[in-house]
Amino acid sequence: MQKTPQHEPEFIRKVPDGDSMERDVCATCGFVDYKNPKIVVGSVVTWGEKILLCKRAIEPRIGYWTLPAGYLELHETAEDGAAREAREEACADIEIERLLAVYSIPRISQVQLMFRAKLKHPDIATGPESEAVGLYDWADIPWADLAFPSVGWALRHYFETKDRSDFAPFSNPVDGL
Amino acid sequence: MQKTPQHEPEFIRKVPDGDSMERDVCATCGFVDYKNPKIVVGSVVTWGEKILLCKRAIEPRIGYWTLPAGYLELHETAEDGAAREAREEACADIEIERLLAVYSIPRISQVQLMFRAKLKHPDIATGPESEAVGLYDWADIPWADLAFPSVGWALRHYFETKDRSDFAPFSNPVDGL
Ligand SMILES: [Zn+2]
Numbered sequence: 030m031q032k033t034p035q036h037e038p039e040f041i042r043k044v045p046d047g048d049s050m051e052r053d054v055c056a057t058c059g060f061v062d063y064k065n066p067k068i069v070v071g072s073v074v075t076w077g078e079k080i081l082l083c084k085r086a087i088e089p090r091i092g093y094w095t096l097p098a099g100y101l102e103l104h105e106t107a108e109d110g111a112a113r114e115a116r117e118e119a120c121a122d123i124e125i126e127r128l129l130a131v132y133s134i135p136r137i138s139q140v141q142l143m144f145r146a147k148l149k150h151p152d153i154a155t156g157p158e159s160e161a162v163g164l165y166d167w168a169d170i171p172w173a174d175l176a177f178p179s180v181g182w183a184l185r186h187y188f189e190t191k192d193r194s195d196f197a198p199f200s201n202p203v204d205g206l
Numbered sequence: 207m208q209k210t211p212q213h214e215p216e217f218i219r220k221v222p223d224g225d226s227m228e229r230d231v232c233a234t235c236g237f238v239d240y241k242n243p244k245i246v247v248g249s250v251v252t253w254g255e256k257i258l259l260c261k262r263a264i265e266p267r268i269g270y271w272t273l274p275a276g277y278l279e280l281h282e283t284a285e286d287g288a289a290r291e292a293r294e295e296a297c298a299d300i301e302i303e304r305l306l307a308v309y310s311i312p313r314i315s316q317v318q319l320m321f322r323a324k325l326k327h328p329d330i331a332t333g334p335e336s337e338a339v340g341l342y343d344w345a346d347i348p349w350a351d352l353a354f355p356s357v358g359w360a361l362r363h364y365f366e367t368k369d370r371s372d373f374a375p376f377s378n379p380v381d382g383l
């Protein structure tokens with residue numbers, strides 16, 4: 030992995046060797062300023078028929094409800110990242126079942142990998158990024174107060190397939206981009 | 207998205223606001239040097255029973271066989287990225303069917319989204335990154351000359367499920383990390 034330049038970079042636009050697109054390349058040291066899409070990992074976590082939701086204590090969308098999810102870190106598998114996010118945001122100990130959906134949010138260059146998971150035990154608690162956490166019946170989900178569109182997509186996709194194990198993962202709903 | 211600093215950065219280790227891990231943060235301008243895992247998108251592309259393979263014209267693993275795959279670009283959906291890679295590497299016009307597998311390669315901080323796809327027509331040709339492209343019967347796949355372990359995983363996972371449409375996407379084989 031390239032090191033961020035330790036000097037004032039002098040960027041020029043050029044196609045790096047072996048690449049096919051113009052990038053910002055430092056004329057002094059050759060550093061290529063690749064801007065990559067980011068990977069978000071998260072999960073729809075259940076305990077029996079109830080679904081784990083977290084009320085955001087941080088911006089963006091502070092005070093709105095979300096699923097445990099966040100950026101994948103370096104040197105982490107997608108599954109480990111989703112489990113870490115559940116631990117950080119809801120002190121939840123989860124077991125990943127399978128991939129539920131892959132949502133692409135090209136406007137913000139984000140790909141979201143959403144898993145289906147189960148709580149290993151029902152003990153949950155607020156982490157530093159949550160002002161509340163709860164286990165919700167389907168009928169009680171606060172649809173009007175969800176933090177992001179993809180939270181609603183993942184919940185609906187979960188519900189549609191909750192009694193099945195074999196299905197193709199969902200991508201964005203047709204009306205979703 | 208943050209702009210790369212236009213001056214000599216003075217990095218200090220600290221936990222940025224709203225974050226939970228130490229990062230390199232520029233003491234002068236606040237730039238956070240996030241290092242993110244990268245997303246590779248690719249596909250197992252078929253024409254009838256034959257599978258599209260590309261012989262690499264570039265490092266790493268020049269001269270070895272691979273599936274059309276590469277880094278997802280900014281502002282691209284995962285599916286569009288996989289189709290672009292097939293176009294760039296094999297001049298192939300493909301239709302994505304579904305997600306076949308998500309492989310995590312934590313050692314190099316990579317997540318690979320591998321799709322199952324069909325050629326729309328059998329016209330293929332070498333692109334700038336390929337020294338040869340071909341449509342291979344299963345029995346003729348050059349197993350000993352595949353470029354990367356995950357190429358073999360995707361081929362085997364494809365073959366295992368080629369007559370099914372409903373299945374959970376694969377992740378790394380248990381012996382694969
Ligand atoms: Zn430089």
Ligand SMILES: [Zn+2]
Pocket residue numbers: 211213214215216232233234235236237
């Ligand atoms: Zn700075």
